[in-house]
Amino acid sequence: MIPQRGYWTVWWNGYRFIALTDPWTPLPLSLEPQKLGVYLDYEEGQLSFYNVETRSHIYTFTDMEFNPNEKLYPFFCTYSDTDLVLESPDPNPVSAAD
Template identity: 35%
Template sequence: FDTELLFSLSLPPLGYQKHLEQDLPHNPKRFDSSLCVLGCEGFTSGRCYWELEVGDGGGWAVGVARESVKRKGEFIFGPEKGIWAVGLWRSRYLVITSPATPLSLSWVPRRIRVSLDYTQGQVAFFDADSEAPIFTFPPASFTGERVRPWLWVEMGSQLRSKEDPIT
């Protein structure tokens, strides 16, 4: 899990997108149509969690993804595509499913805890400050495949991590 990378994942507003465009060499591990990243460390057993500071503006999503998640071309996020996540989009908190499932939160979370129990196939999200549950996905079968932390940000949004995952 590369905390150097995740310490401050922040992108400028959409108007500055042209300055971010780069002529990068082809890399099969790079997402090419979405501002997504996978954590360096993957998990194939046990339990762990990590926390991210989230903004209350723009759009972001945090969770886990199968290592085999599609990274090229347009695709839909959701468990059926190997991504279990929650996020903020257009001022609404959502479970990242297809279609998206609205979350009715009576508070604005500042830090999200992503909790993974690989053996039980459980991915759950909590407010890291109050420990209030946000959402738990139904049990999944990862079938021995490595899963990694997954993040998506909209231009102008921000996510920060200050520590390694706890195992």
């Protein structure tokens, strides 16, 4: 599941936290989120992951190439017994200036 095959992924198992690039990019375990935010900037060709609770950046995949005639599909997978919950972003987020 690497970008060359159409997957832009972060992965953690409690011992290792990585961006699945080729080769893998190690990420600090301190960034491991309980709530993961995902932001796609289609025009810039970037996909970013954030820790929602701390509002901190985890990793951004850049130079993504999209075929405008093909659809993009999100793919979520967990390896735990807990439920996966998908939420829309807050329509009225608090800015850093507030």
